[in-house]
Amino acid sequence: MCKPANGSGSGSELPVAPLPVSGDEKAKDVVVDAGLKSLDHYRRALPKWRYSLRQCLLPLVRWETPYLAAFQNAVRTPALDSYFAITANLGTHTFFMIGLPILFWCGFRGFGKGLVHILAEGVFFTGFLKDMCSLPRPLSPPLQRITMSGSAALEYGFPSTHSANAVSVAVYAILMLRSDHNIYSPTTTIALEALAYFYALSIVIGRLYCGMHGFIDVIIGSIMGTAISLVEFYYAPAVEEWMYSSNYAAPLIVALIILVLVRVHPEPADDCPCFDDSVAFAGVMIGLECGMWRFARYSPYATIYNGSDATFSLAAMGWPLSIGRVVFGVLMIFAWREAMKPALLKFLPHLYRLLERVGMSLPRRFFVPASEYKDVPLHVRDDNLIPNVSDFPKVMRSIRGPGRGRSVSIGPQSAADAYETLAYRERRRRESLEGDNGGVKSKGSLTSLRESAAKQSGVHVFEDGGKSSGVQQQNGRVAEFEKMMGTGTVVVANEEEMVLGVEDELGEKEVFSRLVKPRVRYDVEVVTKLVVYTGIAWLAVDLILVTFEMIGLGAGHLVAAAP
Numbered sequence: 001m002c003k004p005a006n007g008s009g010s011g012s013e014l015p016v017a018p019l020p021v022s023g024d025e026k027a028k029d030v031v032v033d034a035g036l037k038s039l040d041h042y043r044r045a046l047p048k049w050r051y052s053l054r055q056c057l058l059p060l061v062r063w064e065t066p067y068l069a070a071f072q073n074a075v076r077t078p079a080l081d082s083y084f085a086i087t088a089n090l091g092t093h094t095f096f097m098i099g100l101p102i103l104f105w106c107g108f109r110g111f112g113k114g115l116v117h118i119l120a121e122g123v124f125f126t127g128f129l130k131d132m133c134s135l136p137r138p139l140s141p142p143l144q145r146i147t148m149s150g151s152a153a154l155e156y157g158f159p160s161t162h163s164a165n166a167v168s169v170a171v172y173a174i175l176m177l178r179s180d181h182n183i184y185s186p187t188t189t190i191a192l193e194a195l196a197y198f199y200a201l202s203i204v205i206g207r208l209y210c211g212m213h214g215f216i217d218v219i220i221g222s223i224m225g226t227a228i229s230l231v232e233f234y235y236a237p238a239v240e241e242w243m244y245s246s247n248y249a250a251p252l253i254v255a256l257i258i259l260v261l262v263r264v265h266p267e268p269a270d271d272c273p274c275f276d277d278s279v280a281f282a283g284v285m286i287g288l289e290c291g292m293w294r295f296a297r298y299s300p301y302a303t304i305y306n307g308s309d310a311t312f313s314l315a316a317m318g319w320p321l322s323i324g325r326v327v328f329g330v331l332m333i334f335a336w337r338e339a340m341k342p343a344l345l346k347f348l349p350h351l352y353r354l355l356e357r358v359g360m361s362l363p364r365r366f367f368v369p370a371s372e373y374k375d376v377p378l379h380v381r382d383d384n385l386i387p388n389v390s391d392f393p394k395v396m397r398s399i400r401g402p403g404r405g406r407s408v409s410i411g412p413q414s415a416a417d418a419y420e421t422l423a424y425r426e427r428r429r430r431e432s433l434e435g436d437n438g439g440v441k442s443k444g445s446l447t448s449l450r451e452s453a454a455k456q457s458g459v460h461v462f463e464d465g466g467k468s469s470g471v472q473q474q475n476g477r478v479a480e481f482e483k484m485m486g487t488g489t490v491v492v493a494n495e496e497e498m499v500l501g502v503e504d505e506l507g508e509k510e511v512f513s514r515l516v517k518p519r520v521r522y523d524v525e526v527v528t529k530l531v532v533y534t535g536i537a538w539l540a541v542d543l544i545l546v547t548f549e550m551i552g553l554g555a556g557h558l559v560a561a562a563p
Contacts, residue, residue, distance in 0.1 A: 287537025
């Protein structure tokens, strides 16, 4: 049976610098000061069954932390810091959201649809588990966290979405390469398979190296990614055949199922942005299915792109026309987003206030209801998938800067990090008072207690009497890292100077006062994301292709040239 750990805690990724808090002053006032919450936060915030599940899993996160720190300390170099920080972007939502539409415009429609499915499902279901379990990332210190993403600090750790994304893409690509539809030579196939394996391993190992995830996080994330790809490869064709042969009820049913999943998404114990990403990809799935269904059934250009008789050829089209399609398509997507998002943020608050008056509001924790604010800032940084146009200069400066956008951070930087740090510190102090004969020890440590137990029984006693393999003499470095757990204050270092965050321990309120404050989130953002990302996907798979044909960037001439 699982024996729950005492104490409370949670975790999140950490950013390079504090994120700006957007919104008017009235909205800011409704954010609860996390420094006033007690260490019983998770017992109160979660349903009993979720709290019990979290307490069962929490000892695993704590157990693996010093081993992760030892691994990081043993292999870390400046070159690997840069490599893993940069390549982590290849597993992000932004990378795939910008790259996937290009597959639809360049003739890889079936492969692109499969990738959208597996990535959307990976992001949604890993986010579902993250918010349900509310488990922390491994503690910092002893880990040093290397990242190029500021928003990552506010997310939970279990399971790893990066690992799920990378493994699902690699598995799906390998399955496609080994299928009867593979058009590449044996040599090219072997090279592409090797590239897929290398890509997945690089992302998964990088999450451990960068201190962002533990072994359990990446293992479960990888298993989820593999399962999602297997289901997509073997069962999606049958579902697609049903969709394309059905009337409008088919996409409507799919859209309703997705909306129900969004509605039942668990509410987190802390202000975590996982739900935002899940909503965005839910919108992508709705737009993809509706758009592809309409295009397949009613578009006169469907025979160019769909099915085994498709006549589209990237080589026949030529590079200049292909590049023109990509540039125009990307501009259309950004134009849609820049126009629709402000319009919805202006209109929806009025509608939400009317719904509140008749008792039809659907409140969600950490989202400010429309009755408590006047306006939503139009340039709020609410998007982890596709950046605002106004953000591109900042992104480019970050990439070109001395640190290449990379930051090394030590110490808790989110409420979830702080709760785990304080909980582990409290455990250490409580156990330091336990004497061998009921006496009181002065300022002992959890490590010293474990060493004493190991000498007496030959085993290593862990977390409320649970047993695990002992920390032997040769693992003294691991024991040193364990002593650092729960000692951190908020310390941020750059790549030239790394400062270990084990200064004098601060009190609870002081720890929380130094955290990255999550931005204010508004209730209308959920529907805004759904509409905007539904439109982006629909544009990419349907309306943009039609527009190509109308403005001279289409592939209609390939039909006439086909034998």
